[in-house]
Amino acid sequence: MDIRVSRLHFPVTTLGPGRRIGIWFQGCSIRCAGCISMDTWADAGGExxxxxxxxxxxxxxxxxxxxxxxxxxxxxxxxxxxxxxRRLREAAVDDILVYSGHAFESLAATLTQADGLIDALITDPFDIDAPQTLGLRGSDNQRLHCLTALGRARYATYAQAPRSAAKALDVMFDEDGSVWFAGIPERHDFLRLQEILSEQGHRIQISADKARSRSDGKFRP
Ligand code: SF4
Structure with missing residues (x-):
């Protein structure tokens, strides 16, 4: 089965409990204003x-x-x-958290086929104007759905839980010098980081810059 993937990483410690494997899909049709992952929007790449x-x-x-x-x-x-x-379940993975920017109600057809395969699901598009107070979510309009017994046991505490006071992001370094972050930053954190580094004489591109500059659709798998 073909799939387009932006990147894989382990460990991710800021998007769900424990030390997790992160699988980022390539391509997004939703295009939320203020998205920090614009480099994953293109339909091409990561095949x-x-x-x-x-x-x-x-x-x-x-x-x-x-x-x-x-x-x-x-x-x-x-x-x-x-x-x-299905392949992850066959490999005995018992904690699968999935993020979607679509409304839960619009995912019914796929979720019917995914019965028992997703433990916790976070839905709805990122809203840059919504408050940002809830754990695991970039904006408070996003809903957490616990879909299995394990999901209810492990994720129910996140439902109304406030974001951790401790600000944390996972940082990953690629061989080509790229630096990637995983997690949910505070609003405009990356713009502030870009300004600080620029003031110190460093040149950096953030996700939005890269998305604008890449017109060839080539993304690293
Ligand atoms: S926040 Fe998620 S759903 Fe929204 S545009 Fe970015 S990648 Fe797509």
Whole structure:
């Protein structure tokens, strides 16, 4: 099964409990204003297979608390998402958290087929004007759905839980010098970081800059 993936990473510690494997899908049709992941919007790039993704994450599985699938928009590739979820369950993964920018109600067809495959699901588009007070969510309009017994046991406490007072992001360094962050930053944190580094003589591009400058659709898998 073909799939488009922006990146894979372990450990991710800021998007769900414990040390998690992060799988970011490539491509997003929703295009929320203020999105911090604009480099994942393009429909082209990151072409690979579900089997290749499994092969890459398999060595991390014994060390991981669970899997967080985000993007990009996972439900824009429904068949690939379902195939990936089934393969992860076959590999005995028992904690799968999925992010979607679509409304929960619009996902009914895919969710029917995903019955039992997703433990917790966060839905609805990022709203830059909404308050930002709830755990695991970038804006308070986003809803957390606990879909399995494990999901209810492990994620119910997040439903109305305030964001942690401790500000935390995962930082990843690529071989080409790119620096990636995972987690949910405070509003405009990356613009502030860009300003601070610029004042110190560093040149950086943030996700929005890269999305604007890339017109060839080539993204790293
Ligand atoms: S759904 Fe997520 S990746 Fe897509 S535009 Fe909104 S915040 Fe960005």
């Amino acid at each position: 690979t297979s579900v089997a290749a993704v499994l092969a890459q994450v398999r060595e991390w599985l014994p060390l991981a608390t669970g899997i967080t699938i985000s993007g990009g928009e996972p439900f824009d590739q429904p068949e690939a998402l379902l195939a990936l979820l």
